[in-house]
Amino acid sequence: MYLKGEEFAQLFARIWKHLCCFLEREKWRQIGFTNLGLLVRIGSKFANRYPAEFGADLGVYGCIPLLLEGLRKLKKYFNSETEMVLLRDIVTDLFGILHNSILKYSTNRGIYRKTRAVEDLTEYLKCGDTLINLQSLLILAYVVNESESSILATAEGGIAKLVELLKLAVNSEDHNHDYARFKTESATPRFSAFVLLDCLNHLGINDNNKREIEKQGGVPAIVRMLENDFSEEEHSVAARALWNLSFVESIRKSDLVRKTNKPLEKFLKSTNKNLQDASAYALWQIKGTSHGNITVRDDSPKDSSPAYEASIKQPKQHRPKTSQIMISYQWDSKPTATKLRDSLVNSGYRVWMDVTHMSGDILAAMAKAVEKSHIVLICMSEKYKNSQSCRTEAEYAYKLKKPVIPLLIEDSYQPDGWLGLLQGTKLYYNFSSDALMKTELPRLLTAIKECISSAKDETEGPAVTMTQHKGARSNGGATPSPASKSPASNWTGSDVHDWLKKNKLDDLCDLMVSYDGKHLEEMYKKYCEDRRNFEKDMKSDYQMNYRMYVEFAVALGKLFKDSS
Structure with a gap:
């Protein structure tokens, strides 16, 4: 030794x-x-x-x-x-x-x-x-x-x-x-x-x-590991586990988990930064992203929690109405996110992103960044998908109905799990290399401009509308208007059965035995209008597990985009 x-x-x-x-x-x-x-x-x-x-x-x-x-x-x-x-x-x-x-x-x-x-x-x-x-x-x-x-x-x-x-x-x-x-x-x-x-x-x-x-x-x-006879290290891993598990509604709303508010709030006063962080995020998730009374300080560069601060850079050209853009990224992707920020700032936009794992109220900073932003850019990678912090902020942006533009920053990564579901059929832009970034940036700027021009109010941010932008890559297609028409709307029950088989959704054939194209069109409209409720209904009414729901949602979006 x-x-x-x-x-x-x-x-x-x-x-x-x-x-x-x-x-x-x-x-x-x-x-x-x-x-x-x-x-x-x-x-x-x-x-x-x-x-x-x-x-x-x-x-x-x-x-x-x-x-x-x-x-x-x-x-x-x-x-x-x-x-x-x-x-x-x-x-x-x-x-x-x-x-x-x-x-x-x-x-x-x-x-x-x-x-x-x-x-x-x-x-x-x-x-x-x-x-x-x-x-x-x-x-x-x-x-x-x-x-x-x-x-x-x-x-x-x-x-x-x-x-x-x-x-x-x-x-x-x-x-x-x-x-x-x-x-x-x-x-x-x-x-x-x-x-x-x-x-x-x-x-x-x-x-x-x-x-x-x-x-x-x-x-x-x-929950037992939050009690006083456990160490701060054990408290930290337990708080992180509650944060992780509370992404599932049945766990989050259980009486046992809701009773953890008191010990978690006590841990916010701890001098242990990891314990503060995990407890704050757990409370955020359990309380339904209500961050009003949650404050926690964190200045450790080793923590990958993506808190936000206002852009340190100001636009070179001063414009009367510059728009706020939030870049959501996992810490290992900082070099790419920083280049993107600089390009956006030089194009006249105000950008919010974390650059130093700043000290201060992490959740308040993150929430403010999402709330004040007109557009959220999500830097997709496997590490982003696996980060509880990234999921917290991405789902908060989704909850507030902020326009989300996905950016692929890891070569060959295929969005899966919750990130694949969140992306759905939205377009993405490939920023996985400097060469691709140079090619894709003008197209991204066009997409941002279109999103902003469709905003109802620049102060509060636009409603969620994703239009098709020429040159963007598709994960099953862009989300068109719910009223868009498609030849698939005229399908017979036999056509629907064949489509389910083709997409390896055989378990749904018996449940949708009487469905025709009009039924699928109606389901797609509900999907476009409110994805969270649609997911809940599909899992409840059709007994879909998570993987089946993702496959069905992607196939549905692809059907009405490709067939139109």
């Missing part, structure tokens, strides 16, 4: 490369395999002591692919109980290192995604060892995307298992799970309530997973 994390990571990689040949079955009894096990055990202890620093260094010096390759080699031998017992210690230590490498340093996620980690670790979910199942699940929660997360949550009882362990940890004296059934001769990993809930928070990016956490009884355990 006299070595620094950076030095140990380099040494670890060098020794591993010399000893990894002993992972083959015929060499397990040799001294080299013993030494390899010792190296991994030391690495596991180092990772536990310095999780953030060592986790970062493991990524920098190429250790993560080496460890995953080791797990891949060992997995093929997990065919008998004897071999599993022989290899168990080294495998659990490898998992311990990998878990720490991503728990405190999420940037390593990209490395995992590029090295078949999802496929390899999913295989370990199927092995017969309970501890290894749990370890692989804890790592996968940080690596999977939203669609994979939905599968992972139900595979092998993923969420049910985590909630069960969380309940045990929360009710234990030291807030750690009782590992008696997992004990071996070597040191056994301890999974705390904090670690288990943090894992559930990552799986909870998917709204269906949020509902599964509720179904499995996870909410009472989370």
